[in-house]
Amino acid sequence: xxxxxxxxxxxxxxxxxxxxxxxxxxxxxxxxxxxxxxxxxxxxxxxxxxxxxxxxxxxxxxxxxxxxxxxxxxxxxxxxxxxxxxxxxxxxxxxxxxxxxxxxxxxxxxxxxxxxxxxxxxxxxxxxxxxxxxxxxxxxxxxxxxxxxxxxxxxxxxxxxxxxxxxxxxxxxxxxxxxxxxxxxxxxxxxxxxxxxxxxxxxxxx
Amino acid sequence: xxxxxxxxxxxxxxxxxxxxxxxxxxxxxxxxxxxxxxxxxxxxxxxxxxxxxxxxxxxxxxxxxxxxxxxxxxxxxxxxxxxxxxxxxxxxxxxxxxxxxxxxxxxxxxxxxxxxxxxxxxxxxxxxxxxxxxxxxxxxxxxxxxxxxxxxxx
Amino acid sequence: xxxxxxxxxxxxxxxxxxxxxxxxxxxxxxxxxxxxxxxxxxxxxxxxxxxxxxxxxxxxxxxxxxxxxxxxxxxxxxxxxxxxxxxxxxxxxxxxxxxxxxxxxxxxxxxxxxxxxxxxxxxxxxxxxxxxxxxxxxxxxxxxxxxxxxxxxxxxxxxxxxxxxxxxxxxxxxxxxxxxxxxxxxxxxxxxxxxxxxxxxxxxxxxxxxxxxxxxxxxxxxxxxxxxxxxxxxxxxxxxxxxxxxxxxxxxxxxxxxxxxxxxxxxxxxxxxxxxxxxxxxxxxxxxxxxxxxxxxxxxxxxxxxxxxxxxxxxxxxxxxxxxxxxxxxxxxxxxxxxxxxxxxxxxxxxxxxxxxxxxxxxxxxxxxxxxxxxxxxxxxxxxxxxxxxxxxxxxxxxxxxxxxxxxxxxxxxxxxxxxxxxxxx
Numbered sequence: 001x002x003x004x005x006x007x008x009x010x011x012x013x014x015x016x017x018x019x020x021x022x023x024x025x026x027x028x029x030x031x032x033x034x035x036x037x038x039x040x041x042x043x044x045x046x047x048x049x050x051x052x053x054x055x056x057x058x059x060x061x062x063x064x065x066x067x068x069x070x071x072x073x074x075x076x077x078x079x080x081x082x083x084x085x086x087x088x089x090x091x092x093x094x095x096x097x098x099x100x101x102x103x104x105x106x107x108x109x110x111x112x113x114x115x116x117x118x119x120x121x122x123x124x125x126x127x128x129x130x131x132x133x134x135x136x137x138x139x140x141x142x143x144x145x146x147x148x149x150x151x152x153x154x155x156x157x158x159x160x161x162x163x164x165x166x167x168x169x170x171x172x173x174x175x176x177x178x179x180x181x182x183x184x185x186x187x188x189x190x191x192x193x194x195x196x197x198x199x200x201x202x203x204x205x206x
Numbered sequence: 207x208x209x210x211x212x213x214x215x216x217x218x219x220x221x222x223x224x225x226x227x228x229x230x231x232x233x234x235x236x237x238x239x240x241x242x243x244x245x246x247x248x249x250x251x252x253x254x255x256x257x258x259x260x261x262x263x264x265x266x267x268x269x270x271x272x273x274x275x276x277x278x279x280x281x282x283x284x285x286x287x288x289x290x291x292x293x294x295x296x297x298x299x300x301x302x303x304x305x306x307x308x309x310x311x312x313x314x315x316x317x318x319x320x321x322x323x324x325x326x327x328x329x330x331x332x333x334x335x336x337x338x339x340x341x342x343x344x345x346x347x348x349x350x351x352x353x354x355x356x357x358x359x360x
Numbered sequence: 361x362x363x364x365x366x367x368x369x370x371x372x373x374x375x376x377x378x379x380x381x382x383x384x385x386x387x388x389x390x391x392x393x394x395x396x397x398x399x400x401x402x403x404x405x406x407x408x409x410x411x412x413x414x415x416x417x418x419x420x421x422x423x424x425x426x427x428x429x430x431x432x433x434x435x436x437x438x439x440x441x442x443x444x445x446x447x448x449x450x451x452x453x454x455x456x457x458x459x460x461x462x463x464x465x466x467x468x469x470x471x472x473x474x475x476x477x478x479x480x481x482x483x484x485x486x487x488x489x490x491x492x493x494x495x496x497x498x499x500x501x502x503x504x505x506x507x508x509x510x511x512x513x514x515x516x517x518x519x520x521x522x523x524x525x526x527x528x529x530x531x532x533x534x535x536x537x538x539x540x541x542x543x544x545x546x547x548x549x550x551x552x553x554x555x556x557x558x559x560x561x562x563x564x565x566x567x568x569x570x571x572x573x574x575x576x577x578x579x580x581x582x583x584x585x586x587x588x589x590x591x592x593x594x595x596x597x598x599x600x601x602x603x604x605x606x607x608x609x610x611x612x613x614x615x616x617x618x619x620x621x622x623x624x625x626x627x628x629x630x631x632x633x634x635x636x637x638x639x640x641x642x643x644x645x646x647x648x649x650x651x652x653x654x655x656x657x658x659x660x661x662x663x664x665x666x667x668x669x670x671x672x673x674x675x676x677x678x679x680x681x682x683x684x685x686x687x688x689x690x691x692x693x694x695x696x697x698x699x700x701x702x703x704x705x706x707x708x709x710x711x712x713x714x715x716x717x718x719x720x721x722x723x724x725x726x727x728x729x730x731x732x733x734x735x736x737x738x739x740x741x742x743x744x745x746x747x748x749x750x751x752x753x754x755x756x757x758x759x760x761x762x763x764x765x766x767x768x769x770x771x772x773x774x775x776x777x778x779x780x781x782x783x784x785x786x
Contacts, residue, residue: 114381126455127386128515129742129761132699132717140378162515165482169455172481195379202384264666264688297749298711300691300704300733301558301778302603303660303667305572305579306616306623306644309600313621331621332578333600337556342752344731 109183110191116179121197125170128162135163135201139171142194145185147177155196167199251359253282258354259315263298266310268318276318279357283324286359291315293333294340294356296349301335308333315355390764391455391513393420394429398473399439399461408462408498409439412473415502416458419520420510422543423743423758424765429454441476441485449480456480458509469495477509487512499545516740523782524736524745525550525560525569526756530774537571539586542781544770550584551591560780563606569780570604570613581615583630596628596635604628605649614638614648614657625659627674638672639679647691652698658682660690669703683716685723691734696741702726704733713746715761726759736781745769747777 138156143149152171157164180192259272268276283289293308312331320326341348395417398409420426435448439461449457460475470492477487489508493501500521507518519542528536535557540547551557555574562569563583570583581594581601594601598617605614613628617635625638625648639645643663650657651671658671666687672679683689688706695702695715705714705723710730716723726744735746745758754775757768769776 110379114379118381118383121381121383122385123387123389125383125386126389126391127762131695131697131741133697138380160515165479169479169481191379195381198380198382200382200384264662297731298709299667299688299706300647300660302616302647303644303662303690305558305600305602306618306646309618309621309623310644316621331599334556334574335558337558337574344749344752 106184106187109187113179113183113192117177117197120174120177120179121170124173125199126166127201128166130160130163130201133160133163133201135160137164137167137199139167139197139199140194141171141197143177143180143192145180145183145188147180149175149177158199158201163199163201170199171197249360251282251286253279253359255279255282257357259357260350261311261353261355263296263349263353264307266307266314268314272315273318276315276357277322279359280319280322280324282359283319283328287328288330288360289319289324289328290330290332290358290360292356292358293331294338294352294354295336296352297336297339297344298349299336301337305333305335305337308335311353311355315357386762388764390425390427392427392429392453393417393513394434394449394452394454394457395420396434396437396439396457396459397431398459398475399437401461401463404462404465404471408471412462412498412502412505413458413460415499416506416509419503419506419543422520423760424767425514425742425760444476444478446478446480446483449478454480456486456509456513460505465495471495471498471501473501473505475505475509477512514740514742516742517784519738519740519743519784521785522739523562523566525562525780525782526776527557527560527778528772528774528776529556529754534774536774537569537584539569539782550586550589558778559603560778561605562780562782564608564610564783566782566785570606572602572604581613594628594633596626603647607650608652608654614650616646616648625657625672627657638674638677649693651694652696656694658692658694658701660692669701682718683723684721689714689723693735693737695737696739702735702737702744704735713744713759726761726763727757729757732757734778736779738781739784745779745781747779 135158136156137154137158140153140155141149142151142153149171154164154168177192180188183192255278256275259268259275261267291312293310293312295304295308295311299307309331312333316326316329316331319329336352339348339352340354341351395413397413400406400409417428421428429449429452433452435452436443436445438444438459440459444457444459457478457480458475459478460473463472463474465471471494472490472492474490475488476485478484479486487508489505491501491504493504503520506520510516510518510520522542523539524542525537525539528538530536533554535553535555536549537551537557537560538547538549550569551571551573553573553575555577557574558572558579560569560571567587568583568585570581572579573582574580579600579602581596581604582591583594584591594604594613594615596615596617598619599621600618600623601615602618602623603614603616606612607614607627611630613630615626615628616623617626618624622642624640624645627636627638628634629636638648638657639659639661641661641663643661644667645659645661645663647660648657649659655675656671656673658669660667661670662668664681667690668684669682669689669692670679671682682692682701683703686705686707688704688711690704690706692701692703694700699719700715700717702713702715704711705725707725712725712729712732713727713735714723714725727746727748729748731749732746733748735744737744741761743758743760745756747754748757749755752775754777755768755771756776756779757766759766
């Protein structure tokens with residue numbers, strides 16, 4: 001029984017480590033699928049919890065094993081003790097960790113709303129056939145806290161008339177981004193008061 | 207082993223020299239014969255042999271059965287004035303490529319006949335690519351029948 | 361077409377830079393256009409108003425590039441800017457409205473027509489024009505107006521006055537070389553033969569067509585003048601002459617000559633009848649086609665063991681292999697911008713139309729039927745028409761390059777194949 005539990009624990013640790021590695025890779029570029037972006041943040045949360053362990057090397061593992069040896073009877077109890085161990089270890093960093101958790105939660109919200117905005121624009125943008133030209137146009141959007149588009153400006157046109165026009169038509173079709181409604185004011189001001197949409201003619205990998 | 211090797215070498219040499227000598231005259235003959243093609247149709251020689259050899263997709267190589275059939279033709283070919291080889295393909299792939307492939311197939315038969323001692327001067331080669339299928343259908347059986355070289359003697 | 365675009369969001373941690381959201385995927389919807397029946401002045405035949413807007417509408421919808429607003433759903437029928445209210449169209453989800461008026465018809469039967477195009481989302485008039493044309497050529501007038509509207513909306517050349525050449529095989533003994541307007545009207549039979557006809561190709565001035573005919577028992581290239589109907593055989597030496605394609609300047613043909621049964625690519629100058637060899641390989645080299653700048657010729661060769669596409673620089677004669685994926689890539693043609701190619705791609709026994717950017721190694725398959733061949737592209741690079749089969753009968757299919765529209769051309773009496781899209785009318 002003990003052996004099984006120990007191996008289970010080791011397995012869990014390996015999983016945690018793998019998820020940490022995965023999260024590192026997935027930070028820079030995120031697929032926009034809503035569920036996926038949430039997933040990424042889930043990994044981030046784990047990452048934060050992981051960190052002290054990494055700092056203290058194999059120690060936590062030993063302590064977990066000890067805990068297992070001492071309290072074999074109930075799984076829930078084991079879990080409790082694990083959490084307890086972690087918090088104990090984290091004590092000096094707890095404030096920093098909490099702020100990090102908050103940050104990643106903000107990040108999650110930003111990602112979610114960005115994905116919704118992206119879908120919304122994609123659903124109205126009728127992309128012209130630009131043949132093989134690689135074009136990009138940047139539009140600055142200015143929102144009111146209500147989500148209303150107060151102003152927009154093409155700050156970096158592609159200089160392809162038809163492409164730029166298609167972009168302007170798409171933005172003209174949308175007058176509200178209701179999604180930002182109810183957003184934490186600070187979060188809104190720092191992210192969605194002004195933001196840019198980058199329209200690209202092709203998604204070349206090269 | 208050695209005699210066999212020499213024999214093969216000799217055959218290859220023979221084939222090459224024949225092919226070299228023949229190619230130019232074949233072209234001229236081809237053009238000279240263009241107008242007379244229909245008139246020739248009337249004197250077709252009946253051999254009671256299967257008049258077609260078949261090929262694999264995008265291939266122009268002759269297998270043992272094909273060679274066997276062609277060998278049976280040899281006596282009749284020696285008597286004939288003209289041997290007409292018509293290459294065909296199945297409908298798959300592109301038309302112009304198939305035109306070239308049909309020609310390739312007919313030439314493969316011509317080269318075999320030349321190795322067997324038939325004078326290249328009698329041989330007319332033409333390709334219809336995928337333009338003249340025997341079976342106008344889109345299935346493996348039809349395709350297999352359409353990938354062929356038709357032999358006719360005059 | 362598989363459109364699994366990876367969409368990325370870049371979040372910046374830097375406080376001073378703004379959040380940037382990247383948009384790569386566009387909508388699957390089409391632009392919606394309202395074609396309002398044209399107004400008429402008193403002395404004009406009252407049918408003309410609706411007739412011309414209907415003709416324009418038919419043209420614009422020909423290849424499925426746009427959606428229309430049904431006349432029954434229109435809230436108003438303005439024929440001038442003063443009567444035009446954007447909100448009437450905005451609430452119907454219209455992106456563009458076309459209005460117009462037939463102002464007068466004179467004693468010679470000349471119609472004076474004015475027309476305007478409005479961008480509803482941007483609330484601006486983007487096109488205004490006037491045209492004078494003959495009463496009995498109302499279709500021609502509609503084509504000109506359609507071209508101008510199309511160009512304004514898409515930024516691409518209008519193609520409604522282009523033509524299509526094709527081969528019709530109505531029975532085993534009847535082959536016809538035909539041309540028609542791109543909408544299928546005004547079909548003309550250029551040549552009929554009991555022997556196969558192949559590979560039609562338009563001269564850049566649209567006055568001649570080169571093709572292969574077997575009328576003399578083997579593949580032979582002819583050039584036919586469309587106005588006079590005169591035919592001229594190119595007596596290039598060799599057993600087989602095939603796959604003629606005009607150079608962009610119209611002075612030469614790239615073609616295939618098979619000396620001693622070895623097909624190679626040649627350039628044939630039409631005026632002095634000189635033949636210049638471009639490839640020399642024991643494998644099959646065929647299906648040449650010029651790049652729009654005339655500097656390169658793409659061709660099919662089986663020198664690697666299977667048919668693949670190559671291009672040769674006509675000056676340096678340097679060759680470059682263009683395709684590597686799959687064991688059948690043939691009959692390549694360049695896009696009008698010269699940066700991509702389209703061709704027939706064989707995959708698992710299916711032969712489909714595919715495209716590839718020259719700068720990329722990825723092949724993108726456009727069609728989903730299994731015996732697709734002879735693709736030809738619209739001069740504006742937006743539509744491909746190709747030949748395919750339904751049972752044993754050949755018909756022509758088409759697809760827009762954004763993959764949003766697939767269509768098939770009206771069925772003919774007989775098997776239709778080898779479409780060739782004419783150049784633009786200069």
